[in-house]
Amino acid sequence: MIRVGFVIVALAVFVAIAGPFLSAYDPNAQELARRLEGPSLSHPLGLDELGRDILARILAGARVSLLVGLVVVTISSVTGMFFGSVAGYFGGRVDDVISRVVDVLMAFPGILLAIALVAVLGPSLRNVVLALSVIGWVGYARLVRGQALRAREFEFVQAARALGAGSPRIVLRHVLPTAFPSVVVQATLGMAGAIIAEAALSFLGLGVQPPTPSWGTMLDAGRSHLFDAPHLTIFPGVAIAILVLGFNFLGDGLRDRIDPKMSQ
DSSP states (O other): OHHHHHHHHHHHHHHHHHHHHHOSSOTTOOOGGGTTOOOOSSSTTOBOTTSOBHHHHHHHHHHHHHHHHHHHHHHHHHHHHHHHHHHHHHOHHHHHHHHHHHHHHHTSOHHHHHHHHHHHHOSSHHHHHHHHHHHHHHHHHHHHHHHHHHHTTSHHHHHHHHTTOOHHHHIIIIIHHHHHHHHHHHHHHHHHHHHHHHHHHHHTTSSSOTTSOOHHHHHHHHGGGTTTOTHHHHHHHHHHHHHHHHHHHHHHHHHHHHOGGGGO
């Protein structure tokens, strides 16, 4: 399973990087006379409602999806690791305050909170990243907090404290490394969630704005042509499903490798 996931993710990264060289068409170039044309030799995935090549737009949309996922996961994981390690290591009132903030944010459905934030800030790629990061760090914080609570009782951590090592050094050198494998698994699965969330926000018109290609906006544009030109929604939907499945396979495989007991 992990190999399948790795192959899918690696292929998606290659497609995102080499996309301009894999298609002979500009993703925004229009052939209005051939609009809604189905798959053909010249356009393997057909043309959309404005006569734009769907394959070229899917390749360009892969860059948007992976970029959003990577930035959101990076910001969320770093923020969550910081607050989670601080809460778990110091405990007391610091832990109480951070834990209550995490509980409040986790009480709201993530996608609804993201929709509300983007609706207030305005639709754009930057605001999508910001909204998804605001709701994404809490999962990492809770995960790292649990690891830090356990790690601070380890003998080598207590020995470092007895030798006079400062709290920042102990957290960075001894506590966080124990949580890093779990964070990697969470980040891999988080990529899948971020890709779906970005596609959902773009589908609702709150994400990437035209003419920038996005799989979510492509699905939205194809809704009115489900019967006369179903390829407008089929191919972007398949692209989302395959990429999300690849990250889930990769995350599940890494989790089984790190903790074999969880696979039983």
